[in-house]
Amino acid sequence: MANAVLLNNIDHKDLRVDMRRVRGLGDEVMFAPTFPTEFRNLQAHYPIVFAKTPNGTSFQPVALFGFREGQNLFLESGSWDVTYLPLAIERQPFLIGTAEGEPVIHIDLDSPRTGVDAGEPLFLEHGGTTAALERISSVLLTLHDGVRAVPAFVAMLVELDLLESFVLDIELPDGSQNRLAGFYTINEDRLAQLDGTALERLHRAGHLEAIYMAVASLSNFRALIERVNRVDAADR
Structure with a gap:
């Protein structure tokens, strides 16, 4: 459980945060949640898929970093080795809250x-915030x-039946079989069959680009498989 407290310049005047992207600091995660307006930056590096929410009633878009729990294939050589760091990763160990209706850290x-x-x-020294903060x-x-835009986006995907589950089987150089399952992607056939009215609704809602x-x-799955193959070869 996180020990989250309201940040202030009195109690935390000497506090420092390790911003490095190295193992042991909490970045060893298989995926991170994301949101539609971040997709443009993410799509150059990561597969964007959808996971069921913890209560199983909806979906959450996520950027995928690996093929099993705790595997982050972008943590290499003591750094995050692509140019865009997902915001859900960058914000650690900070969280946003509200106080009297206003966002606070x-x-x-x-x-x-x-x-x-x-x-x-x-x-x-005199209480102002640093560039890092x-x-x-x-x-x-x-x-x-x-994040506030996610429910409406997902609701329209579900309404138009655009999400489908998928399974990805991966054979590593040593011959072992690995399977990625439990995630969902956009059904491209159904997307292509949408009529003009549905496409206009998506466009007007700002969802079509996302x-x-x-x-x-999804073309990044090829590069992700190459990453896991390199890791597997290095470990042998």
């Missing part, structure tokens, strides 16, 4: 990124706005 004091001995300072504030606000970005992102 919380921080997880139990995160391995959080401490006083090393990392980026959050506050200046200003960046995090921008990231959190973008995430806050983006749909095509998600479809285009």
Whole structure:
């Protein structure tokens, strides 16, 4: 459980956050949640798929980093090795909350990124915010706005029956078989068969571009498989 507290320049004046992307700091995750307006940046590097929400009643778009729990194939050589870092990853260990209706920043004091001995300072000597904290504030606000758009986007995908489950079987160089299952993608055949009215609704709602970005992102599965093959070969 996160030990999230409201960030302030009195209690946390000496707090520092390790912004590196290295193993052991919490980035060893198979995927991260995302939102439609981030798809354009993500689609150059990551497959964008959909996962069932924890209560099983809806779907959440996610950027995929690996093929099993705890596997992040983008953490290589002590860094995140592509140019775009998903915002849900970048914001760690910060969270957004509200106070009197206004967004505020919380921080997880139990995160391995959080401490006083090393990392980026959050506050200046006389209480102002550092560039690092200003960046995090921008990231959190973008995430806050983006996540609010997800339910309407997903609801229209479900209404138009555009999501389908898929299974991806991968054979590693050593001959072992691996299977990715439990995720959903855009059904391209159904998308192509939508009539003008449905396409206009998607366009007017601002969803059409995100749909095509998600479809285009699936070409990244080839590169992701190459990554897992390299890791497997290096481990042998």
